[in-house]
Amino acid sequence: MIKALRKTGLIFFPAYDWEISPTHPERKERLLYTQDQVLEEGILDIDGIREFKAGLADEHDISRAHFCVPDVGSRITPSHNVSAGGCIEAARLVLEGVVDNAFALVRPPGHHAMRVVQGARGFCNINIEAVMVEWVRKHYPKIRKIAIVDTDCHHGDGTQDIYWHDPDVLYISIHQDGRTLYPGSGFPAEYGGPNAAGLTLNIPLPPRTSDEGILCAMENAVMPVLEDFKPDLVINSAGQDNHYTDPITNMSFSAGGYARLNEMLNPHICVLEGGYSIEGALPYVNTGIILALAGVDYSYIREPDYDADALRQDPRITDYISRLCEQIYGMWRSRSELKPERRPFVERSRNIYYDTDGISENQEEVFRYCDACPGTFRIDSSASTGYHILGVHIPHGACDACRDQGMSWFEKADHRYYAVYLQDMDRDIHTFRKC
């Protein structure tokens, strides 16, 4: 019998009774063939690999990461309680020491969901990794530094948004260049807020990047940065749409490449994100990832139509990625220089489009650029749905001045807003009041 090097927990939740719509990529059938492959390969009988039941994330769990408008219940379906709950369960298993690492193979996905949720974007309603991360910080305060490495083909703009100002959460995204793919963001110039400059790193890769290119980015950018950052917890947002068969992207990554990536990264937790080549990619990529997590030989895992020669990337792509990695790692090393000049408040305004629901939103953010703590901020959000709200975030480790400022914003919000929302991370108070 095969024995795993590391104890690996699998939370499999295919949500066979949930879909965005019958012909949507995010449909009931999505993980069916993955389940077939995992069962047929006998992965769950490998000594050390064990399947666990998903859990349920409640409104409070979700509110730690989001201002859901008008409320959590209106923005989610029970499937989101389970997929976020599945992630929490994966984290719990790892942090309680039941397993060494865990894979939340769940749907629906989450990495396009930002802090304010006026609707669904990129098939995501709530950010399941962020809900998990905030649950971890609440229940395991010793876990301070967290790294999220997002290897979905699409830029994880939601996760980037949620941790934009957070100096304890490093967010690195490897994805297909936003000039050629949804959501159109994720450039190196997006490197985090004033107090967390350099803690968001974007590595946009050209279309048709293959195993060689992605693994090069891992080796020359992601891994050296992680070595410096020394995170207490490493999470892989394991989207699988870099695969050469994916119908909505243009990359040339393989199942073997995904397995090698996870072997290098050796994350504590993997969370499934996108990936819509449900027959040609997911069964093999997921099998590869599980084996890599468990430390079992994955070298025989191969797609039926895999052809290394046909997928080989252009030498120009190889050169481009090498230079990009130098640039990213250089940015990281000199990240103190990225900090903007100090002033009391920093403002930014953005337009956000919720493609899945066809909603547009305007955001005005005011951030208190604090010396003593990560800094409180407020987001004024008005959406085409008619909801105009204010969200106030008082960060982990907030100083008294930031706490006072945050509470004052929360208390003074007037009838211009439909409601004002509060996230008080240290006190774990997540509430809202109608204005």
Next chain:
Amino acid sequence: MILGIDIGGTHTDAVCLQGGTILSTIKTLTGEDLVGSILEAIKGLGISHDGIRRVVLSTTLSTNAIVEKKHAKTGIICSAGPGIDPGSFFFGEAFHHVHGAMDHRGREYIPIDRGEVLHAAQRMKESGCTGVGVVSKFSVRNAAHETAIASLVKDSFSHVCLGHTMSGSLNFPRRLNTTYFNAAVMPVQERFVASVTKALEHLGINAPLFFLKADGGTYASAAASRLPVETILSGPAASLMGAVALNSRPQGTVLVLDVGGTTTDIGILVDGIPLLEPTGVDIGGVRTLVRGLKVLSVGAGGDSCVSIEGDELLIGPGRSGPPACMGGSSPTPMDAFTVLGKYDGDARAASRILAPLAERMSLDISQFSSRIIADMVENIRQKASEFIEEVNSHPVYTIQEMLHPDLVQPDRVILIGGPAALLKPYIAEAFGLECEVPGQAMVANALGAALARTTAQITLHADTQIGKVTCPELNMEKKAPTSMDIEDLKTLGLNAIRDNAAMLGLSDRVEAQVIEEQSFNMIRGFSTVGRNMRVKIQTRPGILHEWRGQ
């Protein structure tokens, strides 16, 4: 009349019954010669043989052949293609991995190589294999490679088993193990069936012969000769089915505790039907696809050795000979019952063996005896509660099941086995549940075998884009029209299980039921290209209607 015989490792129990009445029972020692033991038990029943219309056996024959490796030399030819290296799964000596691969929908992407297969067969033959298992990855989706390989090698071996006919479930490594074991024990089972049939005829018994399976159902001897692997681990099935038969109220959730000499087996009945292992049972540490009861064995029974380690009182897990109260020299829970005046054993011997231990715990002997019983019962209670928790934490894959879980919560306990009556009040108190010790519990196993219905399960997979329905257990492949929906597939399956009743070894009224159904629209691009549907159908397990006069 029905004759039920349970041939256990130590005892052979037999029971003869008619309608709802037990006519005769007997318990004898199992000898070296199993057929001889069967005959002895039948003779001991003292019944007339001409009215017998059904004989059911529960044996350890296959289990022992596998565990003791007393079986025919058997080889495996497998085709797998990419994936985990199949060589890392297998433990047998003659293992041949050949070319050939199917994907998860049963589409061939690497063909088999005739020459390579013939060469493998030749080598296995030379190494003395008489049987061979042929197993392909995803053969339950498309059995073409297994069928082709088997037709190339069938003339070289006396027994050839095809993996997909063992079970419709996905799990290639377990399919390998199951097929190997099946091919290995086929000759053993065939010889056994032949000699039992002959011996019964000699006694004037011409009734059809059945065997008890690990899942608590029975099947006709012809099916047992084809799929002998299903008889492994039928011991716990016999006792649990005995509990079903002796259970006064079939409704509700019942925790069954079979307390033996050194172990207590824990099982669960839901509305009279035992819970099964989700994938298959293990034998000798090897995983199979054989459907079997979910049973947890706890190392605590009436003869468990009582000892003190440090200041901790231990009951079991082992045994060091018979209890002192029965002429042995080991301190046991039976001695504690004797000291407490609840069991009529040698009280002086029991006191003598327990006294020094009581002293070390600074307790008087009756306090100490009570403590032994309490600790043993607590151990069983704790294991039972973990067992129930494990059953309830089984993963589910739909939101419906996640939000409305169907949890197992026992509402009473049935106690069987030697010390059952003695333990009853203690168990009732510790579990906080009503506790029943049925009469005739001494021959529960034989009764379970006698009364278990014939059962079978089939799996259907339809892929209307490919245009095919497969049913591995029936070795059936049919065209699937594009219009086929889940109702059509269920109807097809329900008819198929009835039409193939004889092949499956079913003899009773076939009450087929759909136990799992899934239907997925297959979308490619933005249009529906077909349906992918899965159905599992079984005949209802349980005991024969006539037992309760239905």
